[in-house]
Amino acid sequence: MKYSTIGGLASIPLTVLLYWQSGMGNNLSLSMVFFGGLLAGYLSHRRLSGETNAGFRAGVIGGAPVLWLSLDLFRTTLGPVGPLWFRVIATMTVLVFIVIGFLISAFIGILGAKVGRWLAGTTDSQRMSVG
Numbered sequence: 001m002k003y004s005t006i007g008g009l010a011s012i013p014l015t016v017l018l019y020w021q022s023g024m025g026n027n028l029s030l031s032m033v034f035f036g037g038l039l040a041g042y043l044s045h046r047r048l049s050g051e052t053n054a055g056f057r058a059g060v061i062g063g064a065p066v067l068w069l070s071l072d073l074f075r076t077t078l079g080p081v082g083p084l085w086f087r088v089i090a091t092m093t094v095l096v097f098i099v100i101g102f103l104i105s106a107f108i109g110i111l112g113a114k115v116g117r118w119l120a121g122t123t124d125s126q127r128m129s130v131g
Helices: 002-021 031-043 050-062 065-077 084-130
Strands: none
Touching: 002 031, 002 050, 002 065, 002 084, 031 050, 031 084, 050 084, 065 084
């Protein structure tokens, strides 16, 4: 649990930095979540919980900037313009967008954790052969 938290929290500032450098438009890159998952998988390679759980958690934690991007969507959909039925459907669409964003982030975190575990196993075997 602590390794996934470390990986996820480490990826948040980097994701926000990339979003800020992109002009804070509608482009949110979750590539840093991969590296957060990689870190979580590398650190948790000897744990029984496995890298999949660590990567999933790191991805969900690292996907928190999805909420930041969706704030503009909520402001637009909850504005006073338009009929009630339109605002309800638009709000539901934004909620689906948030869920999909977190699922994609979790998947990216799992991929990163798989690579991190492989990397940890490779470096362990190299240390054993040298020592």
